[in-house]
Amino acid sequence: xxxxxxxxxxxxxxxxxxxxxxxxxxxxxxxxxxxxxxxxxxxxxxxxxxxxxxxxxxxxxxxxxxxxxxxxxxxxxxxxxxxxxxxxxxxxxxxxxxxxxxxxxxxxxxxxxx
Amino acid sequence: xxxxxxxxxxxxxxxxxxxxxxxxxxxxxxxxxxxxxxxxxxxxxxxxxxxxxxxxxxxxxxxxxxxxxxxxxxxxxxxxxxxxxxxxxxxxxxxxxxxxxxxxxxxxxxxxxx
DNA sequence: AACTTACATAGACGACTGTCTATGTTTCCG
DNA sequence: CGGAAACATAGACAGTCGTCTATGTAAGTT
Numbered sequence: 641x642x643x644x645x646x647x648x649x650x651x652x653x654x655x656x657x658x659x660x661x662x663x664x665x666x667x668x669x670x671x672x673x674x675x676x677x678x679x680x681x682x683x684x685x686x687x688x689x690x691x692x693x694x695x696x697x698x699x700x701x702x703x704x705x706x707x708x709x710x711x712x713x714x715x716x717x718x719x720x721x722x723x724x725x726x727x728x729x730x731x732x733x734x735x736x737x738x739x740x741x742x743x744x745x746x747x748x749x750x751x752x753x754x
Numbered sequence: 755x756x757x758x759x760x761x762x763x764x765x766x767x768x769x770x771x772x773x774x775x776x777x778x779x780x781x782x783x784x785x786x787x788x789x790x791x792x793x794x795x796x797x798x799x800x801x802x803x804x805x806x807x808x809x810x811x812x813x814x815x816x817x818x819x820x821x822x823x824x825x826x827x828x829x830x831x832x833x834x835x836x837x838x839x840x841x842x843x844x845x846x847x848x849x850x851x852x853x854x855x856x857x858x859x860x861x862x863x864x865x866x867x868x
Numbered sequence: 869a870a871c872t873t874a875c876a877t878a879g880a881c882g883a884c885t886g887t888c889t890a891t892g893t894t895t896c897c898g
Numbered sequence: 899c900g901g902a903a904a905c906a907t908a909g910a911c912a913g914t915c916g917t918c919t920a921t922g923t924a925a926g927t928t
Contacts, residue, residue: 651806659859662820663802668795675798678866679789681782682886688769688777700905707856713887715906729772734895734904745773745868752863753806754794754856796916814875827917829876848874849923 648725649674651747657737659754674748677724681719690727690740697730697739762839763788773868782800788862793840796821797831804854806842811844811853 651674654667663671675685687706690698704714707708712732718738729735765788768781776864777785799821804812807856816826832852835841844851 658921659798659802660805661802662806663799665795665799667796668802672793672795673799675789675793676885679786680795680886681779681786683775684773684782684785684789685779688773688775688782690775691774710888712889712907716886719906731894731905736905738866741868745866749863749866749902751857752866754854754859790915796914815873824918825875826877826919830916833876840921845875850875 642741648723651744654749658751671751673727677720677726678748680717680720682709682713683721684713686717686721686729687740690738695739697737699735699737701735708743756816762837764796765858765865769865772865785865788838788840789833791840792862794831794834796823796827797835800831800835801854802806809853810850813849813851817848 642675647715651671656703657661659671678687689703689706690696691738700711700718700726703718704711707714718727718729722738724740727738727740730739763784765785768784769777792801798838800817803817803820804810807816814825814828814832817832819830821828832841832843836843836852839855841854844853
């Protein structure tokens with residue numbers, strides 16, 4: 641296995657003028673990777689649940705039950721979000737806590753303003 | 755064929771408190787439909803090219819060449835964006851002109867701010 | 869009316885994605 | 899040390915998606 645991971649996309653670099661100026665293919669692909677990570681109902685719910693938790697952080701075991709999904713499925717989605725830099729992972733003992741990377745969301749929101 | 759089309763998703767209705775409060779499954783699915791429409795490199799480029807055109811509008815024949823895609827493929831993507839309410843279609847003679855629905859993008863950008 | 873141009877629709881096909889079960893890894897505790 | 903708890907990884911499978919070719923439709927032109 642090759643652990644190809646992954647300098648998360650630099651949001652600003654891939655569309656310095658937002659969506660108002662022509663965007664090249666590589667930049668568009670990077671942006672799409674980021675937006676694809678958000679564009680899933682389960683992951684949208686995950687984000688909202690993490691944000692709504694105490695201290696705006698949650699561990700996997702707190703997320704499986706409200707979403708009615710298996711633990712591996714939740715772990716998979718959290719990995720997608722982590723690889724995209726949209727959430728952050730912190731291991732404390734046996735638990736792993738996830739919290740939302742607010743800056744990243746601000747950058748993306750800014751970009752979509754056109 | 756059933757022309758099931760499509761009251762575009764009401765952005766504000768599906769996440770009135772943004773991503774800071776728990777989002778239910780149906781709302782998350784509606785949001786995902788919207789974001790999936792954006793989360794494709796070709797469609798991101800299309801949006802940027804339309805915005806960068808004269809009067810911020812473009813017809814299909816102006817978009818196939820810079821994207822190096824066939825006309826049906828471009829038409830397909832424009833349909834996806836139109837169904838999501840992200841661009842608007844106006845037929846003038848033989849040409850069809852597309853322009854970006856700025857309000858929609860503002861709403862979505864606002865929503866992602868968390 | 870016939871032809872051309874601009875666009876849409878239909879159908880096919882390979883690639884990707886979301887979910888599951890099964891299993892591995894790490895950490896804590898008795 | 900041995901067991902349990904929390905999480906990750908691997909592999910499988912059905913469904914979705916992006917692209918193409920082929921064809922249909924509508925509007926303008928001669």
